[in-house]
Amino acid sequence: MSRHLADLPRRRLMLAFDHRGLFNQLVRESGFTELQPHGAVVHCKRLLLQAALRVAEAPGPELQAPPHHFGVFIDEQYGAMHAWIARDHGLTLAMPVEQSDSAAFHLEFGSRFGEHLAHFMPDYAKVLVHYDSSSRLTEDELVALRTVSEWCQRSATTEFLFELLLSAPEPPAGHPPATAAAAEQQRLGHTVAAIEWLYRQGIEPTVWKVEGGFDRAGFAALADTARSGGRDHVSLIVLGGGRSLRDAAESIRAAAEVEGFIGFAVGRTIWSDPLRSRLSGLQDDEETVQQIADRYTRLVRAYLEGEATRVGQVALS
Template sequence: MAQDAKTLDLIAIGRSSVDLYGQQVGGRLEDMSSFAKYLGGSPTNTAAGGARLGLKTGLLTRVGADHMGRFIREQLEREGVNVAGVLSDPDRLTALVILGIRDRVNFPLIFYRENCADMALQPSDVDETWFAQAGAVLINGTHLSQPNVYETSLKAARAVKAAGGRVAFDIDYRPVLWGLTGKDAGENRFVENQDVTAKLQEVVALCDLIVGTEEEIHILGGTTDTIAALRAIRKGAPDALLVCKRGPDGCVAFPDAIPDTLDEGVSARGFKVEVFNVLGAGDAFMAGFLRGWLRNETVETCCEWGNACGAIVVSRHGCTPAMPTWVELEAFLSERERPFRLREDVELEHIHWASTRDRVYDELTVLAVDHRSQFLDLIAETGGDPERIPHFKTLALRAVRQVAGRDEARFGMLLDGRFGLDALAQAADHDYWIARPIELPKSRPLEFESSADVATELTEWPAGQVVKCLCFYHPDDEIALRERQERQLLRLFDACRKTRHELLLELILPAGMDSDSRTVARAIRRLYSLGIRPDWWKLEPLQDAVAWRETEMAINENDPLCRGVVLLGLSAPEAELLASFEVVAPFPIVKGFAVGRTIFYDVARDWLAGRIDDEAAVAALASKFKVLVDAWRRLRGAAEKAA
């Protein structure tokens, strides 16, 4: 099959696990008290890293029919990896790795891999038709350590070769997984063993690309003399491109005969950065190198891209989450000066964050029922039972489900943690965009509702929930008030990034203060100048096209990767909201609306007073919500057509 007819650039085979990374850096693994959960396993990391760099990748592995197996599959789908080969094994658990960062040299890890799902791959798991669609297959040294996975890897490699594809081999030597060390020595990278060498050498004749560290070159070549090892590999793979990774010194590649010194091979610039975590850097190198190799770039370019990806990941916590995207790699390779402590490169970290967020939202229509004080006002007015408020919010969720149907990805809800926990729990089973308020209602200066340490509070929130913060803010506020609020927003922005939550900043101009067509844009520019980059803005439904033009310019000039704006309602009458929709529809920065009281207030009053039942409340909420959804889509469609 011709290379340009392939539907996939690469299929990786082998290890797929859940990595539990200790979050306390500098201590013993024994003393870790909390862990971050990431996608893991060398070929899995590379498949995800390749997808981030624009390759069409797939993965053949097994995962358990358990929660962690579903996590792996769902996360791979989010990364854009083809999961046709991610097979569910009902008899085994998903593989697990526990890792820590002790210092710049020691990275203790424990592999939980005995009778795990990914090591149970069988040759019958190889769909040769699927593999024939791939331009290349990536096999992995760890999956040569057991007979069943060895045969599986070779069958896949032969299927790809028979269809005109290529084979890449990541030596990926972990002595513990060959039974050569104690189980507490997972970080050990080299134990000399001739049986392992013989087993690894059996596959080299099939390979077009072979990549390893110097230690891995040693085990494959059967000697600790690197040049001699490379020459031994060359005998078994006369036409393969051999690549030796050299850590901070980058890499060196050998497309032909092996010279007398490593420095005589093909190389490219390396990147000197502070080492924070070496785990995953090799997988990132492989992803970057493969991006070039599979797109027929020069060997020098492949080396440079591999070096750059490795340098980026070695500066971060985690493996797959640290992998760069293509736009991030381009930014890194620019001539801009970078700090040695790469994690302090604010611009690069922002690009990484913004270009790895889940989904792209061209439209977002949200029912906002995160209100707390307003519901208490309704209780006071109707004499209703405050214990009923949480149930009403689940009725609002039912209304959204009724309007959205199966089109969940374009719909959302704003729900609070005080009265909305039941609805939040139910919404977790759906694909809605969910945001949750953090501010103390009506506070000015801004205060947070729960813990004074907002980062501690956010660690208890599900990762998919967007943090919503309403701030009554004016760029001409009295200086002390403005600076106090800005300090709070800076704390919140930092907490959101560190806990990996998106931030929705709702900006409302205080009543009674003068404003014009540039006031909101000035406020936005002021907050950007402080380093606050919300993922979303929630703004008032102004019927001033000039103000919206200024707002769009302010956002695009300061953060072109911002997700966009949703309109708030401010309890405006329906006709007034629809008029504002018509004004903003021509502005692409506005993605939709997040409206609450206009939709729910009268319905909630009647329900709390006992004048309507659950079904009538759901029907009324759905009807009001649908009017706004339909109007938004009609007006946005007309604006796009006119443009």
Template sequence: MAKAERLDLIAIGRSCVDLYGEQTGGRLEDMLSFAKYIGGSPTNTAVGASRLGLRTGLLTRVGEDHFGRFIREQLVREGVDTRGVVPDPERLTALAFLGIRDPDTFPLLFYRENCADMALVADDVDPALVASARAVLINGTHLSQPGVFAASLRACELARAAGGKVVFDIDYRPVLWGLTGKDAGENRFVADAGVTARLQQVLPLCDLIVGTEEEVHILGGSTDTIAALRAIRERSPALLVCKRGAQGCSAFPGEIPDSLDEGVVGRGFAVEVFNVLGAGDAFMAGFLRGWLREAPLAQCCEWANACGAIVVSRHGCSPAMPTWEELQAFLHGGERPYRLREDRALEHLHWASTRVGAYPSLTVLAMDHRSQFEALCERTGAAPERIAAFKSLAVRAVDRVAGGDPGFGVLLDGRFGMRALETAAAYPYWIGRPIELPGSRPLEFESSPDVATELLTWPASHVVKCLALYHPDDPPELRERQERQLLRLQDAARKTRHELLVEIIASRGGAVDEDTAARAIRRLYQLGMRPDWWKLEPDGRAATWRNIEAAILEHDPHCRGVVLLGMSAPPDELVASFAAAAQSPIVKGFAVGRTIFADTAEQWLRGAIDDDAAIDDLARRFSVLVEAWRDAKRRAQTQAIRETA
């Protein structure tokens, strides 16, 4: 293997798909649906530490199956190095079914019979990769079988030989050692001398050992926590950290005192316990963020406690992990509600700082029109069934121009564009999809009246686009009705984990000046709207865009940005409007439709051109606008440099 990039941490062991019951307060038997996340203690910690700014990697096996691919893709999205993730064609990726019944009961069912990650062997451990890391993290579950025990031991020995540290997460699950029935996955402790003996074999190699009191008991061979810690200390000089739930933690760099309270502690945080699953992995991520950067021990404990408190308040394990920015806001942002998940500012920061991908530029072919295509069919005499085929051609046209660049995208509807949406799933492009009933004012939603139920049927990659014919000076009753709909939609989008693009067209509701769009945006922000994207009308006045940018940055500096709509403007008029918009960094590009496709679609529906000619024409027209936008941005950047020189 070539020389590996330097990492802070390589986590070794369990990697699975967590299927989390979406209903709470009942038995796992009564769950109706499950959310899919990546999981497994070391995988969660690798994700959590990456979000906190550490360079992390994972050493494990996953099945060469759909779930294994999901794990690898999600790890890449999270910034976790996957060079040590070995695809196993003989075994399936492990699964875990989890539920939230009450504050003390969290049913957990492991599907790990002959699973991929438990087939990890010593030969899977690449010496160069391990030597590239400042620390390796092993866990107790992967000491339960000879093959994975050998792999963990090999990684520890290689790390120590290269001058790295060894971190041991005791991670005791009695069911995974065959000590309980398979339906008792949530059971945290069963005393067993054989398990204690096996775990203790790695103690001389460890620099940091972390566990709950129950886990300290199994490692130390005693249900007296102080006695267990002293037994561990006899076998290892490692820093010992005992997690104590709501009481935080106690760290012991040297001799073990007579009381846990005499250890080094960090500030604790009182929050409502919603879900304990994953909190320990977040604790480890927070502690390692400090420990590997040589922060004071009390600060390591505080960061660990804070990360655990944040995750214990949320649904899921890996997706609940805080980012570094979020952790700092939690620590320094003043009072927080006891039910932490009701902290809207923190939850928005979590959402905004964990979104996947960056978009310095976004140019989109908008093909989500429905009524306009129906009108074209009436004019040309074409069957409406043909619309779907034309929209699929548009995806091929975008790909011809984009060449795999994820800064391109398509807007497609589910009524006529479903086949095109299915085709677009194979490409790396941004995908937007409309939810509004075309032309509705006040705003209504297409398909199900219950917008959340509708969004549950959409893939996670689809950005929800909603056009509102909204003017800040609309009559109060109309305006407030539309605002309620937008707030309902945002709530649904967040709960179904979809990004949201809000398109505002004010010009159909009244006069528009250089402050109209900014006033509309401000009002919606003040009501609690925080869309990921705005889509706004073109405007040739630079002041308009300065006002819009100021409104967005004042209320949501994490907003992804603005894209321009076309309003069926002739290409030369639209290009002329780019000059003013391009001066604003918040404007990332455009999402234009009829300016590009109207003539091409009409010719194709009349049978005047074939598929290849239609793709050629769409690609040509789209390219003209793309190049015009890029040129406008270049000129704006050059001007800005000159003005600051």
């Protein structure tokens, strides 16, 4: 039976700029002096929000989708005002609860993280976790993650989004590095194992934000794992990981062909070069916003192309 695109489950086509240390580094390296560093970061994030709204509110005939299918990842430190504006315009909003630029997972506001989430009422509370398959996570990290997971389960407004970044394992002593194909299979296997292990620890996200670069079969394996054990309500989105725009688009298109993948959350790939040009004085605000909007649109289009392929496959089955 055929299904119209409008009847598909929710999409999450998201521009991520909840980074903090990375923006400070960007401002510092550019030599930008029009504003103080804090103000410069706030200004950058204002441009990013403008770009997201430009795509969401005037997406063009080939990108027709309601505003809540588009969204942003925004932090409280530099983007509190932007978060309110995004909500007022109907964008999906995700906000981080982890301490910035920490290898270990710590809650930014400690036990008061829930008060901050309740103030903004984002659609997603996001955690970023660096996972090493050899050492996994400490008990303190697991306790903090379970706390967020349980808080979101009780919340009527905010779901739990888990961004999983894996540390690449070192090859055994005396063994040559793996080929690219073998390394991809190893990374896929480690990702599957990490999700399974986290489930056993009582961590229950609604959405997994996972690394890209896999083929369709690889993304299908991730979706099967994330939605195992009766978790049909769980979805996945793809992160950018600093890939080129072309590579990110290919990865997003492949993921979109798989049931369970509802979108992407990409940051640096979209905005790093345009913001560097703006901070270096090579272009103005309007040029920067339009470049970011164009790059964001390219990834939205890639997802919709992959989604259309999946819908066509369903219609033929």
